[in-house]
Amino acid sequence: MRYSVTPLASLPLNGLASTVPHSPTMAGAAVACAHSDPIDLTVGEPSAAPPWEVREAAAKAALEDRARYGPAAGLPALRGLVAQDLSRRDGIPRHSEQVLITPGGKAALLDGLRCLLDPGDEVLVCSPYWPSFPDQVRWAGGVPILVPHGEDLLPSVAALDQALTPRTRAILLNQPANPTGTLWDDARLAGLGALSRRRDFWILVDQVYGTLTFDGPEQPFLRHLPHLAARTLLVESFSKRFAMTGYRLGAAVGPAALIQAMTRLASSSVTHACTLSQHAGIAALSLDGTWEREQLEELCAKRDLAFEGLHTLPGLRVQRPQGGLYLFPNASRWMRHHGVETDHDLVLRLRDEAGVKLLPGSAFGASGHFRISLGAPHGALATAIRRLGRFFSKGGAHV
């Protein structure tokens, strides 16, 4: 008997796989460039190497053959350290059962969404947003509802309230935020607390940049709203905090029942986070804090350098980031004056004429902006800011 077989290429993928795009923040760096010596400020990755102890711990675990299968929820020692570290930071007592070790913060968030959403459930995502937020909601079968921002690049409580519907299952926030560097102020947090008294929804807080807070102590979400702990899932990561991007190590921290469900999901999907990376994570959380303090000082200096270099340029509006790894200038006035229609066109010109690779604001739901990563080394960033200064000053007196 003969079968007719459809050529593989024409068999359809499902609706999600055919429509959800590649992460734009991951794709940006690969693009070719007309400038002979471009500086890449697209990637949200600290240029420093991870602490020596971290690298040593991973290497030692490999050499000693301690990279076997382990528990789906992560190595008990690491879960304990994450619980302890976070409790020290936000003042909420917690134990290991509330912690799942994941292959990065991204996985923690996606698996949280997969355990919380039924098909068609809505999740409020505040604009400007990290592009993976709406995409992850879609991958988990939900519907991202984009909440508009005000002048300060944050949503008002009224806008959040307006976006709530009977299908709202969760609100997703990012403290400090990628790409804006904003932190929710006390009034907004209190407003969210008030909304949560009226309506049942989960709160997903991505605090992968939490320890990178510039002008004062870290502002962990539950320190402000401890009574929301039972409905909050926190996403933590070693990527930005310890420059361990490629180790793919993060954690989900939340109510034990949710963590158990996420652990069951991990046991059928990734099995667990890489064991070598988990040993490295134990070393990272056993450090005395000096490395982190020095890195934060360096990052703060880079924030100042970039902000000072850009905020007086004609046609740009730049908000001083309170934390995180980025600046997010608004160039709409400059674009209007110079006949540049889209921020995509703008970043192409910045790439080819100024030699600085950046990501367009529209990738983050805020057209007319561009994102600068502060991850580059100080010298490269200084050169890039000088180049941007020259570019935007051309004819700028009229703007």
Ligand code: PLP
């Ligand atoms: N969350 C936000 C807001 C990010 O910007 C990023 C990376 O850029 C991540 C999560 C991903 O972190 P990880 O490397 O731990 O997956």
